[in-house]
Amino acid sequence: MSFGDWITEVGNWIFLILALVTFVSALMVVRSQNVVRAVLYLVITLGGSAALFLMLGAEFVGWTVVLVYIGAVIILFLIGIMITKAPLTSTAELSQPISAKVPAALLTLLLFAVVTWAVYQSFGFDTLPFPDEATRTGDIGRSLFSTWIIPFETVSFVLLAALIGGISLARRDPTVVEERLGERR
Amino acid sequence: MTIIQFIILGAAMFAVGLYGVLTRRNAVLVLASVEVMLASVNINLVAFDTYLADSAYTGQIFALFVIALAAAEVGIGIAIVLMIFRNRHSADVDELDLMKY
Numbered sequence: 092m093s094f095g096d097w098i099t100e101v102g103n104w105i106f107l108i109l110a111l112v113t114f115v116s117a118l119m120v121v122r123s124q125n126v127v128r129a130v131l132y133l134v135i136t137l138g139g140s141a142a143l144f145l146m147l148g149a150e151f152v153g154w155t156v157v158l159v160y161i162g163a164v165i166i167l168f169l170i171g172i173m174i175t176k177a178p179l180t181s182t183a184e185l186s187q188p189i190s191a192k193v194p195a196a197l198l199t200l201l202l203f204a205v206v207t208w209a210v211y212q213s214f215g216f217d218t219l220p221f222p223d224e225a226t227r228t229g230d231i232g233r234s235l236f237s238t239w240i241i242p243f244e245t246v247s248f249v250l251l252a253a254l255i256g257g258i259s260l261a262r263r264d265p266t267v268v269e270e271r272l273g274e275r276r
Numbered sequence: 277m278t279i280i281q282f283i284i285l286g287a288a289m290f291a292v293g294l295y296g297v298l299t300r301r302n303a304v305l306v307l308a309s310v311e312v313m314l315a316s317v318n319i320n321l322v323a324f325d326t327y328l329a330d331s332a333y334t335g336q337i338f339a340l341f342v343i344a345l346a347a348a349e350v351g352i353g354i355a356i357v358l359m360i361f362r363n364r365h366s367a368d369v370d371e372l373d374l375m376k377y
Contacts, residue, residue: 102277110285117289117312121296126305133308136289140315143282144339149322152339156318159343164311164350171304171354175367184368187299195298199291206287210280219277219327226333234332235340246344253348260355 102221105146113139124185130168134161148222151231282323289316303357303367307350314346 097103116135123129137160144153186192235243289312296309318339325335361367 097278100277103281106277106281110281114285114288114292117292117315120312121292121300121305121309126302129305130308133311136312137315140319143285143319144322147282147322147326149325149336149339152318152322152336152343155340155343156315159347160311160315164347167350167354168304168308171307171357174358175302175304175361185300185302185305187301187370192299195295198298199295202294203287203291206290207284210283210287214279214283216278216280217327219279219282219323221277222326226336231333231336231340234334235337238332239334239337242341246341249345250348253352257351257355260352260359 097216102146106143109139109142109146113143126172126185127169130165130172133168134165137161137165145225148225150225151228279323279327282319286316286320286323289313289319301368301370303360303369304354306369307353307357310353311346311350314342318342 113136116132116139119132120129120136123132137156141153141156141161144150144156187195293309293311293313293316296312297306300306300309321335321339321342323335325333325339328335357367360372364371
């Protein structure tokens with residue numbers, strides 16, 4: 092597929108806009124000097140990825156990203172920021188000094204170059220047809236509960252373990268609480 | 277559309293997330309950078325699902341698994357950060373060097 096063919100497709104323009112928004116806001120997540128803004132840029136990144144999923148016909152995954160990530164995970168992040176009293180104004184303490192940033196940037200650029208080269212070697216410019224219709228959620232459910240039933244159950248155990256772990260981490264040690272009560276008395 | 281445009285976007289976002297993990301000092305922002313990396317992996321999974329036209333929708337279902345595990349990871353991660361903050365009054369990853377030497 093030549094570049095002229097590629098750029099005349101309307102869908103690719105939509106892709107370019109969405110990719111630009113997603114990528115720039117991802118950059119802002121790691122660059123912003125304001126904690127709350129960094130997390131709000133994460134909302135735009137995830138919203139852009141959800142829009143790309145809709146473009147690829149993966150409707151259920153797209154709306155799950157909106158519900159789970161933007162609805163729940165971002166709230167957790169904001170609560171974490173509020174409780175850890177992270178500095179809300181711009182300070183230099185949110186990121187490492189420039190002597191650590193330069194090697195990190197070089198390393199990530201190298202990673203990106205290697206991945207891009209490897210992918211170009213294997214796929215070239217293979218076309219990806221626009222999906223005619225969105226994936227039916229019922230089909231995904233049937234596949235999830237037949238082919239992928241054991242991984243699905245494993246994930247439910249992981250969620251249970253995370254639930255128990257979260258509770259046991261968040262509650263105070265009962266002996267410590269009793270000691271403090273004893274001090275007050 | 278080509279398959280490579282989605283993979284390059286995923287690789288670029290993964291690199292950005294890795295840069296954030298390496299350079300951020302606040303533990304909550306390190307977790308946010310990990311979320312960027314997971315989102316880039318999801319883009320790859322869904323793009324390959326459409327590319328291969330798999331009848332079992334393997335890519336989309338693994339994207340759903342990644343989302344569920346990411347939610348669990350953030351819950352535990354924030355709980356650990358809060359515990360560290362409660363004990364040491366700091367969420368700076370550079371100060372957590374007790375097990376370093």
